[in-house]
Amino acid sequence: MKSLWKVFKQGIIFENPLLMLMIGLCSALAVTSNVSNGIGMGLAMTFVLLFSEIFISLFRKLIPNSVRMPIFLIIIGAFTTIVDLVMKAYFPELSKSMGVFIPLIVVNCIIMGRVEAFAYKQKVLPAIFDSFGMGLGYTWVLIGIAAFRELLGNGTLAGAQVMPASYQPILFFILPPGGFLVFGLFIAFNIWLKGRMRKSAAAKENA
Amino acid sequence: MKGNFRLGLVLAIFAAIGCASLAVVYSITESAIAAQSQKALNASLQEIFPDAASFEDITSSVSSNVQGVKFEQAFLVKSAQALLGVAVKATGSSYGGPAKLLIGVALNRSIAGVRVLELSDTAGLGMNAKNAAYYVKKAEKITFPGQFAGKFLTDPFEVKKDVVAITASTITSRSLTVIIKAAADAAATWLETSTTTAAQTEQAAPASGAADTTGGK
Numbered sequence: 027m028k029s030l031w032k033v034f035k036q037g038i039i040f041e042n043p044l045l046m047l048m049i050g051l052c053s054a055l056a057v058t059s060n061v062s063n064g065i066g067m068g069l070a071m072t073f074v075l076l077f078s079e080i081f082i083s084l085f086r087k088l089i090p091n092s093v094r095m096p097i098f099l100i101i102i103g104a105f106t107t108i109v110d111l112v113m114k115a116y117f118p119e120l121s122k123s124m125g126v127f128i129p130l131i132v133v134n135c136i137i138m139g140r141v142e143a144f145a146y147k148q149k150v151l152p153a154i155f156d157s158f159g160m161g162l163g164y165t166w167v168l169i170g171i172a173a174f175r176e177l178l179g180n181g182t183l184a185g186a187q188v189m190p191a192s193y194q195p196i197l198f199f200i201l202p203p204g205g206f207l208v209f210g211l212f213i214a215f216n217i218w219l220k221g222r223m224r225k226s227a228a229a230k231e232n233a
Numbered sequence: 234m235k236g237n238f239r240l241g242l243v244l245a246i247f248a249a250i251g252c253a254s255l256a257v258v259y260s261i262t263e264s265a266i267a268a269q270s271q272k273a274l275n276a277s278l279q280e281i282f283p284d285a286a287s288f289e290d291i292t293s294s295v296s297s298n299v300q301g302v303k304f305e306q307a308f309l310v311k312s313a314q315a316l317l318g319v320a321v322k323a324t325g326s327s328y329g330g331p332a333k334l335l336i337g338v339a340l341n342r343s344i345a346g347v348r349v350l351e352l353s354d355t356a357g358l359g360m361n362a363k364n365a366a367y368y369v370k371k372a373e374k375i376t377f378p379g380q381f382a383g384k385f386l387t388d389p390f391e392v393k394k395d396v397v398a399i400t401a402s403t404i405t406s407r408s409l410t411v412i413i414k415a416a417a418d419a420a421a422t423w424l425e426t427s428t429t430t431a432a433q434t435e436q437a438a439p440a441s442g443a444a445d446t447t448g449g450k
Binding site: 059101104115116176197 | 258
């Protein structure tokens, strides 16, 4: 149980997919101009990652090593399309708000990266915890960056006006260069946080 | 050699299972998806023409003569008694990809309403065309597609002149305006040439036109 918890925790800070592993960046920068988009993308990604990891972990003994990549792609692609179709047919409202992100997820490198590095070598249970940890790590960074950019760049949070009306939005933050800047700041913050956590853990061991 | 053959076989089996499961899910969901999109379209049509009772498909007889703008569907909108206008579902390219709009034209050659159905532009900028809470005219609370309601086709349809642009999204504003203008022109032309019961519909025109005109200008 403790090791599962550790797997889960890894994704949030120490091996954060965006800030440490640096994968899946394109989607992260593209959708983070608005908090609700960040939440939608984060949830949709976690969902697809969870099932991709489960499926590939289940089939891992049947997948020959030298053709694993195309088989991963088939499983991820087929699964994502199924999710997309089912959402469109039975949850049109959900599909309207999250639908645009689903096709983006197929090409999200986090899925491919985690499946290759983790699910292919692990049992189902750790794979589930890994997908939740990675998903949460991805989601909190998206929401964080989006909140920062939306607040300064548009004066709103998830569409609701937060800043006083006299506030002149700094459009720079909504545009791609602002995204890169905020993203860089988040990486710096995460490295600082990681260093601090390491130090306090080491201090605890010494004491 | 034998090993390669086995690898190919395994890959083929996975692909076949993937295809089969997709085909099954697609055949189950196909009708539901079509029904949902039809429902959404009907709801938008009803919003543009509140008095509408029936929609007749006239897709084959309305065609676009503006490059880059395509018409997916066109409907003749009727109330219980009279003709109300023509609605066109048009697609064209915008800043971030294709945009899909529904444009309604009333009989008096004014725009009854515009709805943005699909758009994939920059969130927070171009996407504001789809945001019901983003007003290009803040005092009157008029959205970007909303400003076209009641606009006459004789107007120039030029962004920053008679069309208010979305802040920092001139390309989106321009492309959407081009699509709207193209669809409205085609719809008006269709009304001119194809309305056989012209005398009867002329009478209905001022009433329905006035009802839909919400003072967008």
